[in-house]
Amino acid sequence: MRSFPTSRRAVAVLAAALLVGGVTACGNSDTGGGSGGDKKIVLGFSQVGAESGWRTANTTSIKESAAAAGIDLKFDDAQQKQENQIKAIRNFIQQKVDVIAFSPVVESGWDTVLKEAKDAKIPVILTDRAVDSADKSLYKTFLGSDFVKEGKAAGDWLVENTKDATGQVNIVQLEGTTGSAPANDRTKGFAEAIAANPKLKIIASQSGDFKRADGKQVMEQFLKANPKIDVLFAQNDDMGLGAIEAITAAGKVPGKDIKIITVDAVKDGMQALADGKFNFIAECNPLLGPQLMELVKKVKAGETVPERIETKETTFTQDTAKAALPDRKY
């Protein structure tokens, strides 16, 4: 039997090696390396912070939905600072992410950075909170609640439940983060609704920054300065829960001596409502993740999306909270 000369044997070994290498390379391109057709979408998301139970539920929803949708999420927590959000958005632009989404901590001051994203041809989606930019071409869509409606629902309940009041009804208000869309809009909606009954008077109103500790501290001040408080409107559950501690420490019974209305309907808030410590909650739904990921895919594909997508929400009384609590997801 004729054997190959050494040089021909070497060529045969090399050819076999190339064949194996070629198969491997083909295998890689089949899983997405070659054409880039099934490359993951990269989403840069700038979150407000971790100020409340609502925010924690919102963050979980976004992270879980991105993973389920196969989207590569670059998540940044701005710790409730606008400058951190601007920095994060600029980083996303530098990294050339496919889509940017963010929940703006305050309403104003976004035009410059949004213009930078637009110039870099990166579509932006607003989620949860809006910006007050006059130029609507700076973002593709806004997905979130109608905060004016939430404030109005809170006020309407109060009007309905104070119909028989004989004297002035003293209300104190714990506002959310100063300059934020939910604080601005809930204040507006509530004021508009209670205007229906001239007996309803807001005697003090201050920010508790949507946080439990701040809600407690501001409520302590309200109680010291005002001997007669009939109603507290806390613009989220966490501030209301903090206020319960202050009210109890002052020897008053939350939900009875002082009626408490809040917004959100997270589990802790719903529990306080079912226990009779809160009197009414206007829901604000944090589970925006699945809808957001659908929008991300659409804007990445260049599809047109509606400029406003409003979250569906309801309200809860003490009785409906008891019924809803066992199935509450957040």
Ligand code: AHR
């Ligand atoms: O933007 C939504 C609001 O922000 C929620 O009502 C509040 O709890 C959160 O911190």
